[in-house]
Amino acid sequence: MGARGQSTGPKRFGLADICCAVGLAFNLMWCSLEGHASCFAAAAADIEPLMNPRGFWLLGFCLVALSYLLVPHWLKRWETTLRGIVPLCGTAGTIAFALAPLQQTIPPLALSLAGLGLSGFGYFWFASRCLMLLARARSVVSIGWTIVGAVLLKTFLLPLATDYLDAGAQVAFACAIPVLSTLLLWVAQLSLGVSTVFSLARPLRAERLSPAAQRNFILLLLLSAFLLATVRRLSFWGTWGEASTFSIAPLWGLPELAVMAVCLAAFVWGALARTEKLPVAFRFQPAIVVVVTGLFIAALGQPASNPLVSSAVAVVIHVDEGCAYLLFWAVIALSLDTLDIPPFRVLGTGGIVYAGSSFLWVALGSHIADMGGAIVTLAAYGGVMALMWYTYRETRLRSDEGTGSVSPEAATGTAELRTVEQDEGGNRITDSIAERCDILSTRYHLTRRESEVLYLLAQGRTRTFIQEELVLSVSTVKTHISHIYTKLGVHDRQGIMDLVLESDSGTSESAL
Template sequence: MRIAADNLRTAQAVACATIGITATILWCKLMGHSPGFLLATAGLGDWANARVFWLVGILLCSLLCLFLPQSMKRSDAILQYVLPLIGAAGAMMFALSFHQDFFDPRMLAVAGIIASGFGYFWLISRFVLTLTFSRGLPCMVWAFAAAFPLRQITLAVLDATMSHEAQVLLAMALPVIAALMLGATRLIVGSADEAPTATDKAERTPKSEKRYLIIVVFAMALMLSVVRACSISGVWGTDHTIGLSFSSVAFNVLFQIVVLGLFCQFAIIHMTRYPMAVRFQVGIALVMASLVIAALRSSLSWGASPVLDSIVNVNDPMALLLFWSTTACATQTIRLPSNRIVGGAGAAYALPSIIWVVLITGENAVDSAFVLIAVYLLFLFFMAASLQLRPGASRSNADTSVADAPVAVTALAGTNVTETHEDAPNASEELVRIVAARCNEVGDQYGLSPRERDVLRPLAQGRTSGAIQEELTLAASTVKTHMQHIYAKVGVNDRQQLMEEIFEKTD
């Protein structure tokens, strides 16, 4: 019953987060491309494309998180109620800016967009942190992946049923809806911007892998900015919410569901069991390949193709998923405040994005050699960063640890190793690291919660329930419950079968 209740809470949290993320990205889509906002966007054309000011709002929020992480964390409870209202007011200011003459229309529009961009980034980052630290990376990834097809469906429904004025009113309500869903998610799982598992994992991760992960996060931010610059979301003011037939919408939605599902499972979640040096390479290769397809399709003037159009359109969600996945991984692996990591990633995305929007438009970017050059440079950058992690240096992945009982581990493994720390410290420590890494891989594969992972490691090292209780400062009933959850999720009946599952992966 307890396991079923825990699974139910996880499903409820992911469902609430999915609705909230959908509302947030739909809010951005409507403000940038709904006909109800096009007059305000056109009015800012002499200054800059309206998306520049949206990115300025993201940049401001990112810089506050980067330089004032603890202050932002202390203000989190207040911001949860204030920022959505500010975002809604910003949407209203932007929509009405050129329909009034009491205030300067341009200044009112700019203030509204910046406020909305600030609230947008804060909401998205809270969903990422809440799900990552409470239910793990896979739940966060699936919530984001489900949001994109839902957004596409919602846009089609709005086009068929709502007037332009009603869409503006909905855009004002969406940040409030997203905030309510964030509150519901936190109520279900608990509000956590840091977790003991994250700190523990940071202590176990080699410095070389931490440096590499920092490089990857910034490179992902740059890659996302390039993808966005070359997509239909690269500039505001073009209407992408109407004019699609039912068959086109249905095909795009089905294509997104299939492609994003496969991408999440095999390019992100499945790759967490591999060393850091290769963990993100599959996702990077897929995003770059689709970016090249977009460039070639435009430059070679290929005819209309629903498949090619869908590949081009799904590139943006894939890049965004990869960006937030690497950022979430960094918050768990690098011993820094999570707000600082999120803020650094957001700033690394917003700054080059502003440059792309100022210098180029989405179509001009795709028509030029810019895309191919950018892809080539990014490829060289990733290759150079990967060379920093030699196989020997990254034998253990970011989830490795040094435990305190190597003899117990080797005994459980069924070996005859009798060396002590004094006789063979390197061999025993390496064995413990590998086993601890496999424990975390089992946790990723079977969706163990952060606390269940904490229990799994000493359990695999041969610790008794009493020792685990003392080490983790937990009640005996709590340890027993976590052990039962672990057995049920892994599909075993006792500790011996659990050990066989772990050491079968260890070979």
């Protein structure tokens, strides 16, 4: 199939996007039903003296993120098996949480906590795989539109589920969601012609960054995770039960839904699509400004005795939450392209920071009666300071690169880690690297695995990265690279780059 295989999938909006949007909407509803539906209130009340129940749900979320960081190879090897087991565990967790206070065979509190942990585990397991599939098959902006569809669909369907389903039907629906979401993800994979999310090679859609710039980009990843956790702490969904700041009842009429749709669409168009051609380091700064501004508005509006002001602030917070959610997953998607970190570890890093920050907010809220404007203002101020620091560091990096003043580490690594942006005629080479790898693979009769290794080598990936990405041993990677060198008649990576990035593409293709 060549170096990329089916690396980018269909470019147009299609069945995969619809399935992912509906699956993500169901996933969001699953969490919301467990946290706020009356059928789970009795189980939540038993946990409240310890901590808000969402804190224990976050522990399961955190467990997935930790497994991504610590045992990615094991997860990849057992991906097919886990695809069937984890949804069933999520369903079992929901059943355990709902039925815990209705039985005495198992200590109700222990059963409730175990159920919450399994639910949090299943939630992030599905969300991360769904977004990884989209990140490998779609652009960052396309991912943004899919997430907007998921958020709006959840916002529309959730009141219908809580208003028109009785307690038993709500529990049954919540139990079915993990299985339904997984089936939708499976259909999305089939529509792209792949068996697992790892069957799609990562596209090369963005400029490659020097090691120093990559470290700075990680700061952006951490900041986006912290901002999402902070905004969710203000939201109705950020804490579970009656202690939430805002009531759901007056919010989700059609006018509020329309306002939310317009705001999120404007965010995707203005803060993601319009900045798509900016350098990677700067393209998310407008989005961060929007999210931090929403935090400041929310802080200034709390507490509000006027019902109109209170409702307006509530809408601002819910819109800001959607923007923060979009920002977080957009940064994750671009991190998969720009960072020399295996995808599981990118997801694990973002997930750990988000879960840890959220857990901290929940823990503080369980012991501090008023988590209002002052603390939120400090959090927003911290976000501004982090953004300023990020901008300052990136400006310095760009300035150093422009003047040739590069650190010794960058000087030794930049040439290999960066993708050449333009050829002598001004044409972008990044768009043709995959095609040239396909040509080389066909011409020199590379195996499918050798083609995948060649594609990663052409991106400047290290052997360690290739080992993590393709789930191969060190010796196997060395063997594949040796075979590639032999078949292509080169002696090192520079020889490969000379073939792949040959300036005269017409001469190269005709020779092949």
